[in-house]
Amino acid sequence: MSSIKIPRHADHDYTYAAADERRQFIQNQTGADLSHTSQYSFDPAILPGNIENFTGVVQMPLGFAGPLLVNGEHASGDFYVPMATTEGTLVASYSRGMGLTRAAGGVKTTVVDDAMQRSPVFAFEDARGARDFALWVTENFAGIKAAAETTTSSGKLRNIEQYPASRMLYLRFNFTTGDAAGQNMCGKAAYTACQWIIANYQGQMSHYFLSGNMDTDKKHSQLNTLHSRGKRVIAEVTLPRALLLEKMRTTPEKMYAARRTSQLGGLMAGAVHNGVHTANGIASVFIATGQDEANVAESHASLVYAEITPAGDYYYSVTLPSLIVATYGGGTGLATQKECLQVMDCYGAGKVRKLAEIIAATILCGEVSLGAAVVSEEWVSSHDELGRNRP
Incomplete structure (x- = not known):
């Protein structure tokens, strides 16, 4: 047919x-x-x-969670966070966590790194040829940088990581990209830089590919967890013991015991990070605000750390090492997505780190809320009441 x-x-x-x-x-x-x-x-x-x-x-149904109190360097004050989801209890759980952290004085947020990558690979006759090329790349960084930046007004080549293997040299170009997520921007800039390299390198080269997959675009990787992709942002809060007892019906000791136990279970299962359900919050905010939904694959990776303080309170932090977000370009300018960004004053130039801080604070609230629900044995009952677990 x-x-x-x-x-x-x-x-x-x-x-x-x-x-x-x-x-x-x-x-x-x-x-x-x-x-x-x-x-x-x-x-x-x-x-x-x-x-x-x-x-x-x-x-998709859209709900707002909040108010979320953020004490960041770019986001400061109360925010109502748009979340597009079909999972009952999700918005309620995040709102519950936001109420808890607000009563504790808010979530402190810090953006500690910012880079987007493209990773071309160059092949040579042998490993020595790759080594010689690596030295040349280091010596000629200024020329490579100048060539790359002819393609963009906002993208800047920050540095080039080098990873030799066999007779290949994998290069990981790290760009800052302004308020755009920047994958396409980086691809075009890296391509132009590679053309400059081919035109100027005097040694023998077999071939090259624009992508050697060491940027692990739209795939989780340990490299991005260690070196960052997009925004590396940390959210942290100290929850007073009395507040946990009053609002979550649990204690720092029980929360910490559950955290230790779940980390061992995750290790046995081979989990790639130790978060509770970061993908839930990131996916729902991404859909609401016009982010590239496939970037959830990298962005959901989280590093959770907790401890009981000398005063008996509960310190809790979430590090998002690969949060890929934009406030300009892509889907952010579409009608409903733009409205959702404007609710948080996160649309347009100069707002991307603000959005990153709000999302990180949101994720922390969801992690604490679900963790407390599991410990206090309210997880199933909340889904029975608000979610899909209906008889």
Whole structure:
């Protein structure tokens, strides 16, 4: 049976009429009803660069958690956090954690690193050729940097990591990218830099590939956990003993015992990080604010640390080593996503670190809330009341 192509138009593909035509085509081909996907409030003309074959929308429920009190260097004060999800109890749990941390004086947040990568690989006749090239790259960093930065006004090449293996040299270009997530920006800049390298290197080179996969784009990796990808941001709070007893019906000792036990279980299972459910909060905020949803694969990695203080209170921190977010470009300018960013005053230039701090604080609140629910044996009952575990 011959395939029938989905209708497309070279000159007017992002229009109401083109979307209507595609919906009708899909309905005719499948017999499905697309009446709900046809309802949206924005002009399709804003979509070039975001999607192809635009046909309609998939609507997700949106809730706001908060108020979240953040004591950051870029985010300061109370925020209401948009979360798009279909999982009952999620918004309620994050709001509960936000209420707890607010009563404790807020969540302290710090962005400690900021870099986006592209990792070309160069191959040579033997390992000595790769070693000689590595020395040349170090000596010619200024020229490589200048070439890369001709392609972008906001991207800056910070440094180049080198990883030799066999007769190859893997280079990991680290860029700062302003308020954009920057993967495409870095790809274009690295390509131009590689062309400059090929034109100027006098030694013998077999071949190169623009991606050697050591940036591990949209994949979790230990390298990104150690060296950062996107924003490396840390959220921390000290929860008074009395507050945990009053609001969470548990103690620092019980929370800490559960933390130790779960870390051993995670180690036995081969878990890649020791967070509780960071992907829940990151995915829901990402969808609401127009982030690249595939970046959840890297961004959800978390390093949780806790201790009982000498005063008997509970110190808790979450480090997100690979949080990839944007406040400009990509899906952030779409109608509903832009509104959600504006609720937090996080749309546009100069706001990306503010957004990173808000997300990190949000994640900490969700981790504490779920952890306390498990310890106090309220986890199942809350899902029975608010979630999908209904008889």
